[in-house]
Amino acid sequence: MESYTTYDYDVLVIGAGGAGLRAAIAAIEKGARVGVVTKSLLGKAHTVMAEGGMAAAMGNVRSEDNWKVHFRDTLKGGGMLNNWKMVENYTKEAPDRVRELEQWGAVFDRTPDGKINQRNFGGHSYPRLAHVGDRTGLELIRTLQDHAVKMGINAHMETTIYRLLTEGGAVVGALGFNRQTGEFLVFRAKAVVLATGGLGRIYQITSNSWECTGDGFSLASMVGADLIDMEFIQFHPTGMVWPPSVMGILVTEGVRGEGGVLKNSEGKRFMFDNVPERYKGEFAETEEEAERWLQGDRNARRPPELLTRDVVARAIRKEVNEGRGSPHGGAYLDIASRRPADYIKKKLPSMYHQFMKLGNLDITKEPMEVGPTCHYVMGGIRVDPDTQATNVPGLYAAGEVAGGLHGANRLGGNSLSDLVVFGRRAGMAAAEYAAKQTGSYQVDEAQVRAYIAEALQPFNNPQGENPFALMKELRATMQKNAGIMREENELKTQLEILANLKKRAWNTSVSGGRAYNPGWHTALDMRLMVEISEAVVLAALARKESRGGHARLDYPDPDPTFAKLNHIIRRSSDGTLNVVAEPLPEMPEDRRKIAEAKDLKELSDKVGA
Template identity: 60%
Template sequence: MTETRHPMTGNEMSPESAGGMERHAYDVVVVGAGGAGLRAAIAAHDAGARVAVVCKSLLGKAHTVMAEGGIAAAMGNRWPEDNWEVHFRDTMRGGKMLNHWRMAQLHAQQAPERVMELEDWGALFDRTDDGLISQRDFGGHRYARLAHVGDRTGLEMIRTLQQRTVQLGIDVFMELTVTDLFQDDGRISGAFGYWRETGRFVLFEAPAVILATGGIGKSFKVTSNSWEYTGDGHALALRAGASLINMEFVQFHPTGMVWPPSVKGLLVTESVRGDGGVLKNSEGTRFMFDYIPDFFRAETADTEEEADRWYDDKKNNRRPPELLPRDEVARAINSEIKAGRGTPHGGIYLDIASRRTPEFIRKRLPSMYHQFKELADVDITAEPMEIGPTCHYVMGGVEVDPDTQESAVTGLYAVGECSGGMHGSNRLGGNSLGDLLVFGKLAGEAATAYATGLGRARPAVAEDDLRAASHSAVAPFEVEGGDNPYAIQSDLQQSMNDLVGIIRTAGELERSLVEIEALKERARSMAVEGHRQYNPGWHLALDLRNMLLVSESIARAALAREESRGGHTRDDFPQTDHEVWGRKNLVVSLDAAGTGVELSERPLPEMPDELKKYFDEPRKES
């Protein structure tokens, strides 16, 4: 028999591939090629697995590149007092104590080693005067601990991991979307998808699948997220029988562009504030001093003079209020805009021009300088930026075991933004990139140990399941006169923006659920014209199934949580209820009909006494 190999990967193809559906066999399949997916693939390869990476876009185009500020790791290069215990404490406090303590602990302990590993693989970090990896300040972090490459850290991470992946010879399937996961007796047996260019179906037979698909931002009208972020991993896990946790907590990054309309929501990195930028309203007032929560009062500067001294010598260590956690800053900005003190284009001002030299700005923030100059005709070395909150990150995701990242479904793992638990109710800036590295490695190793331990007794893909997935994928082509996928997405984004946004009420959330249900009904009869080749309307139709399921998960959990905490603010329940809601998480699972979601409550994992002491003891001032 003549050997057939795939033209892109060089991977041997089964006889069925040549004449029909393309088929591949691996030990581990990683869905997503961002920082988490690539790190998981590298770990799986190094542990001895035959591994494939499947990505919706091109390799190197992952949304990780938008994480510009740095990687949070307690390396102590600028503050020798910094250590994993302080980082752990900051992470738990930033998440308002809803984080899974074990994930926060593992992240804080292992992030420094993962950063050094990146450097060993060729990442070029900025340096201190002593030649160490430079670390910058970010909101919610007690010390300057973000290892960075200007304001292009995510890009450098992807470049390094991508180069490592190619060097190791890992198979990469680019521009291929996964639509279904298969199981055999409750165990993962494979994944099904299609080439976005040709529409041709592909089957991956594998006993272990790692979901690393990122977030859900394209369900919102104003977002920093790219087009890939349609909640694919969240929805795939739900339909496979896994559960989601913390879905009510959506982070609205305080600083996204507001003008011109074509770039509204595009991220403005927190590095601007970390390097000295301040927030001002239309009256020229540096308003963040009016919004310091009691929880952070002891470590936040109370006056402008005190804050400016901190930037100059760092000896005081009472941090500027612009460096409060993102949820606090976003709410403050929203309040100023609602009070009529916003800019002409509906934002507020972020000013670094009056505080740093043009040379400093161009060196430390080259991407931001270029972004505003090219897209808004604003020179940030000479004038302030107009910014406002933008949907940026979802803290919620697949509920996983902290040490292995395995979900409730045997053989199914989740890492990065599509997993939940690590960040609680609010993620600190810089913790995302460390999260990708730490848990990507753990997932890759655990998935390989499971898959290779099966020997020949591997789960199999049923032909009936394969036919069902194929039929479901092409169903929109069989509808005549149905709704347009783009119209449904537009209405969903508007609904989520207006009713499930940065400030929520019971009435609005109830309306959103009614509207989502109506959109689900419209989606059942949406129509796609043309054929499967080069058909973005068809791609969106398939993505909408995921977006609607995840949007319902967010809205239903947000309605149930009757308090304000982290990335979830209820105007009708403005207080944080530690006694009731501080002791449990909300868990989302697929309902019995398989068309919606249902909620349950779960007690928080009990933190061991040796970690509780970091919150019980009085904080030691530096």
């Protein structure tokens, strides 16, 4: 009988990024005993990779900004597929969460009169991103981590969760293992918050770090939680494509917000030719007007480089496909010819230092060669917009793993404030739920034993397959068949590949002991990665249109049929995944007026409550 160590918590938070730490803080404030599990180390969460800033309509740079303009921008950027109530909760609360971070010690950049400074970002009508140079995510994690440690969180680092534990249809804990020792750990909990981040590692080219294997999506789905909008994968337009030492590393949107421009191999600034009809009139048509806007002219229109990420990513791909791309399949992002070297080093210090050290590239003297890289998933676990509760009792989700807020496409900067707004809500609701659960902590011993046996199976299968080879095959085929541009035959081919990989993922072989065994870790990751990959492909097949982060070559235009439909991925009793189309929640008329406002002047504080 395999031994394990047991821990008891009121609330177990899985993930120690921005959402997880904020959830833990909120639950502790409600009096709950809280445990936090992280695959990596405290402070090493993928949140630190969000560099440009956190969006909040504070009005510090442009006093006209308010939650209604942010509400409109977020819904417009998301193709109106967002859950409107989540967007309202988010846009109203984001400024308070930024000010809260400042009270806890975050050191934001300041305006000349001492307010928190805010910068321009794609899809935002006004400068809205509170920032700390170009390392905002790092400051957010530092601040939340210090505050959480001071409050007394119990952290289990380098620990992977293999399965959620259930009793009577409710989640009552989780089974995991320590990556250093291989020891199994059972966490008994009255409520569980998933804050596990994204799924970028299912793709070959991604800005996501090694932890982002989609664990939370699959763990939730396996216990019956619904997933929503899984077809919408955001390919950030500006990931480095050359030199090889920095390939896939993100170039923050802040580079374009500070004046950087995109050019093709002919030296042409091509974004002026790629403004979609729905954005006509909002973006500059000449370089002169774009520059005036950057210099603070309130009557000028925004540079087209600040269009939403899906638009910019497809524009770069178009230049490449039509023979005007850079030598390594991207485009040039140039800030060197636009701003003085001292300005770049002050405003974008991390960009300057990391590319000098890692790629011997001086961004103050030469352009960067960039292209689309898998960056973020808009979809996720379906949650209640007020509490972040899933449809499974005792299970909550927040951050990138939760769906609904971003619709078809996320605006840059909306991710960091999403983490703290909904991390807080999830932690509060989980603690309140846990407080109502009477009786002792209970888990099913037989369930625990069965999952442990499953997890150890690769050690007892000498004729099985190499898990590293399987993961390489998964990532390459997802990139080819379900990447930035999709087509029905390729998606169907990928479903067949995934059906084959799913069988093979349960027939892997690893050797050696359980301590520090990356082969074993990869074998178990693969079981979850094929599940979430299937959900992405099924949803992509069902949406026969192009919208936001989902682009179909065979259906290149938006289709009104799908304009008011979310796709839900639901697991049937036999374990198979199915797509269910559901209508969007009905938006009240006063909120619809805000969302569809043509003139920003309409969104004064006189409109709506």
